[in-house]
Amino acid sequence: QKEVEQDPGPLSVPEGAIVSLNCTYSNSAFQYFMWYRQYSRKGPELLMYTYSSGNKEDGRFTAQVDKSSKYISLFIRDSQPSDSATYLCAMLPYGQNFVFGPGTRLSVLP
């Protein structure tokens, strides 16, 4: 079983839709969770980070962590064509280094 799993997509949605992106993980030692957005041939851009179970909101983005189910989600409200990118989850156990998911490719259609 891979440490971090993500549906690779592509996920296509119409402009204005609510998007739900998800990662599951197997290592219960993961403590810190990040979401990155990566445009083609660019560096990952940090969107959200959270260190605890529950929800965290920032503008149109909401990050949700359920440590008991080993499941994290990123919701994007009122999606825009500029949100079209690959979304990477990343997580790490205390004192160690990031493990990235393979990414979900999102396409928001005008």
Add this chain to the structure above:
Amino acid sequence: EPEVTQTPSHQVTQMGQEVILRCVPISNHLYFYWYRQILGQKVEFLVSFYNNEISEKSEIFDDQFSVERPDGSNFTLKIRSTKLEDSAMYFCASRPGTGAYEQYFGPGTRLTVT
């Protein structure tokens, strides 16, 4: 807003040559990282660096790789003798310090080994 910068944006080199990839992390950050992303694949951790020494490295980071912080601002990755399979995007990242685990990435250097 402070950001991580990397040079060059694209480097083409012949197999067996040495390359140095350069990064300027965010100025008050204490932890520095190199990652690699082969085209179409996931981002892979190479090495972390703190207090002027390597704190962790992956199995990818073999004897052909080295890192250095030659002054107070630059952070470099050297590949001594490049192989075709080293062709990838290389990302530098930095994070603030103890208790803050979010990492900020640079735009990457695309390395092409011919």
